[in-house]
Amino acid sequence: MAAADSSGQAKLIDGKEIAATIRSEIKVEVDKLKEATGKVPGLAVVLVGTRGDSETYVRSKRKACEEVGIASFDADLPEDVSEEEVLKVVKEFNSNPDIHGILVQLPLPKHMDSYKVTDAISPEKDVDGFHPANIGALAMRDRTPLFVPCTPKGCLELLKRSGIQISGRNACIIGRSNIVGTPMAMLLQRHDATVSVVHSRTADPAPIVSRADIVVAAVGNAEMVRAAWVKPGAAVLDVGTNPVEDASKKRGYRLVGDVAFEEVRQKAGHITPVPGGVGPMTIAMLLKNCLESAQRILQG
Ligand SMILES: Nc1nc(=O)c2c([nH]1)NC[C@@H]1CN(c3ccc(C(=O)N[C@@H](CCC(=O)O)C(=O)O)cc3)C=[N+]21
Numbered sequence: 001m002a003a004a005d006s007s008g009q010a011k012l013i014d015g016k017e018i019a020a021t022i023r024s025e026i027k028v029e030v031d032k033l034k035e036a037t038g039k040v041p042g043l044a045v046v047l048v049g050t051r052g053d054s055e056t057y058v059r060s061k062r063k064a065c066e067e068v069g070i071a072s073f074d075a076d077l078p079e080d081v082s083e084e085e086v087l088k089v090v091k092e093f094n095s096n097p098d099i100h101g102i103l104v105q106l107p108l109p110k111h112m113d114s115y116k117v118t119d120a121i122s123p124e125k126d127v128d129g130f131h132p133a134n135i136g137a138l139a140m141r142d143r144t145p146l147f148v149p150c151t152p153k154g155c156l157e158l159l160k161r162s163g164i165q166i167s168g169r170n171a172c173i174i175g176r177s178n179i180v181g182t183p184m185a186m187l188l189q190r191h192d193a194t195v196s197v198v199h200s201r202t203a204d205p206a207p208i209v210s211r212a213d214i215v216v217a218a219v220g221n222a223e224m225v226r227a228a229w230v231k232p233g234a235a236v237l238d239v240g241t242n243p244v245e246d247a248s249k250k251r252g253y254r255l256v257g258d259v260a261f262e263e264v265r266q267k268a269g270h271i272t273p274v275p276g277g278v279g280p281m282t283i284a285m286l287l288k289n290c291l292e293s294a295q296r297i298l299q300g
């Protein structure tokens, strides 16, 4: 999209386009793997219940797999399925040699212990990167996790492909979730950024965010990050996908990010839109993790 111009508009980081490029790179590698081994990567997706947003994400993941030649294996289980049954399904996928990646869509119903379920995924097939063995390795210097969680990995790729320097710069993560904020902080620290994490109990986030050259907003709070918080020229990555009622849309809502896009774009140097920013990268990185897993398992 348009370069940063004299009117002070941030460069738009087009995650949708970058993700499409990555998916075509993955397709080439899938074809090569198939040529060399006669096998394709396999991804198992476990969906419990009928949450609308989860069904939408899972549908996008399965479609993306199909497009690059990754075989997808589905387990769609009812909302009231027992934890024991989910664990059984995960274990079957662990021992299925055609499956190289397993993802259990979160959140799970309240009657289940999510940690118990995600801990049951073999760390070698943990394409979400949520297993403590993978998160633990991510947190440690001089260790390489088998998998890095998809959203943080997608954000890193956006920074790299947009030519944004990470080493030596201040980064601020807004939010401390297990699946985005915390692994994002660890990943940027591994890339030699000076990392701050602000969250719901932070007394005064504004001056901390204002020092950051790189801001990653991952709180799930619509348009919370305002221009006054943002350092001029900062790179702002928006992980939020908050539904806001909108009768003019077919599905009755539109998605807005955690960043007040229109005002922040006047001040930032780079910014990701919602939709079309981080979201499509999350899916592209899932495919990449699955490909890399298959390469590791099939080719060493
Ligand atoms: N085990 C697990 N792994 C996950 O990676 C995981 C999860 N559970 N639970 C929910 C969150 C959320 N998430 C998104 C993926 C794609 C988009 C995405 O593609 N968004 C599009 C818009 C999609 C739309 O229009 O509905 C975009 O931002 O352009 C968003 C959010 C993955 N998650």
Ligand SMILES: [Mg+2]
Pocket: 108, 109, 110, 111, 112, 113, 114
């Ligand atoms: Mg629970």
